[in-house]
Amino acid sequence: MDISKRHTTLPRRVIFRFAVVAWLACAGTLPAQADVADMLLNVKPAVVGVGTYSPTGRPRANLKGTGFAVLDGSYVVTCAHIFAKPIDTEKNETVAVFLGRDREMSARVSQLVAVDKAHDLALLKVSGSPLATLKLGDSTRAREGWQLYFTGYPIGSVLGLNPSTHRAGLAAIIPIFTPVASAAQLNVRALRQAGDAYEVFELDAIAYPGNSGSPVWHPDTGEVLGVLNSVYVKGAKETALSTPSGISYAIPAKYVRALLEQAQAKKP
Known part of the structure; x- marks a missing residue:
């Protein structure tokens, strides 16, 4: 008797039932995905x-x-x-x-x-009544490849006080200091960074000057993992608006946490 033929002649309803059970078992192990639009209402x-x-x-x-x-x-x-x-x-x-x-x-x-x-x-x-707040996440657990978001005012008041939200892939976690092509490009800031380099988030995202200070948040939790602070500029500073590079940088939230602890310690 040909055993392989016996296995290929199971009733279709039995095969379908097995497939449904297997799909439900797998679905039950997948993590729930937050709706970014819903999370944005909180951010x-x-x-x-x-x-x-x-x-x-x-x-x-x-x-x-x-x-x-x-x-x-x-x-x-x-x-x-x-x-x-x-x-x-x-x-x-x-x-x-x-x-x-x-x-x-x-x-x-x-x-x-x-x-x-x-x-x-x-x-x-x-001053005034308390504002709605965001929580800081653990930026030390951030991983390259994560899809994050940032919300802010990309061109200041030109667009009015309407915050825009952009998706940002965490492309790399790298030292803030980037070696310059020649000695002529060395300046005080570059030398300071070379002596005290620390890791920042490189984001695959277009940002503009008004985005400085924008929270970079995780779509599943809404927690802030970084603060957008600069963009990679090709050529003169004016090109940041006319021809943005699509590479931006954010300061990890662990430094925000340290600043808050410092401020709290100074309170009388």
């Missing part, structure tokens, strides 16, 4: 604009970048380079956080309470 309320405000300025509001609220909702994390230029106190200029939607924007006076220039991070204390 966007915590994302704010950051910049300066002057009651006599034109314009009064100067949206320079993005930030996100943490802790009890009275603190906002952003990038330190946004506030590299000194505040003009003679014009009553202040650091500000911007809330609202589209052209309906309100400014909240804020204070720069902690700065980590080495990792390009800043912490603002915001």
Whole structure:
């Protein structure tokens, strides 16, 4: 008797039943996938604009970048380079956080309470009622190949106060220092990075100057794994808008956590 032929003549209903049982068994072992659109509803309320405000300025509001609220909702994390230029106190200029939607924007006076220039991070204390917050994730567990997202204001107030969300592949985890092609390209910043290199996230994503400070979050948890702080520019700085490279960088959230601990330790 031909055994192989006996196995190929099972009734179709039996084969179908086995296939369904096998599919259900496999499906039960797969992790549940969060809906990015649903997670975004939790992320966007915590994302704010950051910049300066002057009651006599034109314009009064100067949206320079993005930030996100943490802790009890009275603190906002952003990038330190946004506030590299000194505040003009003679014009009553202040650091500000911007809330609202589209052209309906309100400014909240804020204070720069902690700065980590080495990792390009800043912490603002915001006046008024608490904001919606985001949680920090464990950036040390991030893996190359993950698909992440960041939410922010890509071209500042040009598009109004409408946060945009972009997908970002975690392309590499690399030292921040990149060797220059020639000695002529060496500057103070490059030398400082060479002496104190640390790992950053290289993202396969197009970002713009207004995205500085945008939270980079995981779609399954909404936890922040990094803070977008720079883009790779080909040629002059103006090309960041006209011909973006599609390569961006983010500071891992572990440095944000260290900044928050430092700020909390200074509180009386």
